Amino acid sequence: MLEAAPSTEAYLMLSGSLFAIGLIGVVIRRNMITVLMAIELMLNAVNINLVAFSHRLASLEGQVFTIFVITVAAGEAAVGLAIIIQLYRLKSTINVDEARTLNG
Amino acid sequence: MTPAFAVFLLIGTIAVASSILVIAMRNPVHSALFLLLTFLCVAVLFVMKGAEFVGAVQVLVYAGGIMVLFLFVVMLINVRHLPDEKVLSNFWKGGFAVGLGVFILFASVVRPGVYHDERPNKARLTQVSERIWTESRKTPAKYVYRRVNRTNANSEAVGMALYRDYLVPFEVASLFLLVAMIGAIVIGKRELSAVEEETAQQFILDRVEVEKEVKEAMSA
Numbered sequence: 001m002l003e004a005a006p007s008t009e010a011y012l013m014l015s016g017s018l019f020a021i022g023l024i025g026v027v028i029r030r031n032m033i034t035v036l037m038a039i040e041l042m043l044n045a046v047n048i049n050l051v052a053f054s055h056r057l058a059s060l061e062g063q064v065f066t067i068f069v070i071t072v073a074a075g076e077a078a079v080g081l082a083i084i085i086q087l088y089r090l091k092s093t094i095n096v097d098e099a100r101t102l103n104g
Numbered sequence: 105m106t107p108a109f110a111v112f113l114l115i116g117t118i119a120v121a122s123s124i125l126v127i128a129m130r131n132p133v134h135s136a137l138f139l140l141l142t143f144l145c146v147a148v149l150f151v152m153k154g155a156e157f158v159g160a161v162q163v164l165v166y167a168g169g170i171m172v173l174f175l176f177v178v179m180l181i182n183v184r185h186l187p188d189e190k191v192l193s194n195f196w197k198g199g200f201a202v203g204l205g206v207f208i209l210f211a212s213v214v215r216p217g218v219y220h221d222e223r224p225n226k227a228r229l230t231q232v233s234e235r236i237w238t239e240s241r242k243t244p245a246k247y248v249y250r251r252v253n254r255t256n257a258n259s260e261a262v263g264m265a266l267y268r269d270y271l272v273p274f275e276v277a278s279l280f281l282l283v284a285m286i287g288a289i290v291i292g293k294r295e296l297s298a299v300e301e302e303t304a305q306q307f308i309l310d311r312v313e314v315e316k317e318v319k320e321a322m323s324a
Contacts, residue, residue, distance in 0.1 A: 076284075096193065097194065
């Protein structure tokens with residue numbers, strides 16, 4: 001499997017499209033849970049990049065870094081979901097357009 | 105087309121389609137299930153690039169942990185969507201423009217043959233070399249150190265890198281998880297109202313009394 005794997009360029013294109021889809025999701029959706037899911041999608045696209053280059057350059061650093069990115073994603077999801085719960089208690093909605101008290 | 109590339113095309117198409125569905129679905133539960141499908145496809149892609157351990161971690165942490173967290177929160181806050189409610193935010197045109205721009209930027213950088221490099225030794229990803237304390241081959245009673253090489257040991261190689269070369273970042277990551285956990289608890293905690301604050305002690309004492317009575321009734 002190692003030698004027959006698809007090229008790095010194919011992986012980079014795939015991760016670029018996943019990242020763009022995640023970015024679009026972050027900006028266009030109003031539901032905060034879906035926004036958080038789109039952020040997870042973007043982090044996953046970055047992980048694909050790291051693993052592809054780890055294979056290309058034959059160094060383990062990419063895979064180790066991927067594990068750290070997964071750690072950060074787990075912590076970010078926990079804190080983000082806690083914020084969503086608190087926002088729901090405060091405003092009875094999870095619409096990001098409603099959370100604009102900081103609007104000045 | 106090699107079989108590996110056919111598998112890559114299939115899995116990549118599923119990943120892109122399900123990630124589009126993640127941001128297109130109205131119901132967050134459906135979004136979460138398509139996100140699960142995307143994570144599993146990405147895990148397959150990791151394994152195809154020789155990163156078996158990262159693929160396993162992807163399935164365990166993302167598909168097992170983070171998705172359950174998302175589904176719990178969806179269940180807790182119980183959002184009902186009205187049919188005529190808007191899904192898109194006010195800047196959806198700008199969002200599409202920015203996303204397409206970023207994709208075009210990436211696609212213009214990634215061209216076949218851009219990344220020229222000498223072919224490095226791929227075995228380094230899966231090979232572990234270690235000194236073990238074992239019986240000498242010549243004189244069986246004598247114990248010596250012998251160097252052994254193991255191939256097909258991606259998990260072991262990642263573990264060696266993680267616990268030997270990256271030990272301090274690993275500990276910092278564990279501290280980060282602790283801080284994130286404390287932060288999530290503090291943020292998600294419900295403030296008691298003034299009435300609840302006053303009655304909380306009496307409430308706990310009442311509960312203790314009830315439990316005591318139940319225990320006595322059970323033992324009698």
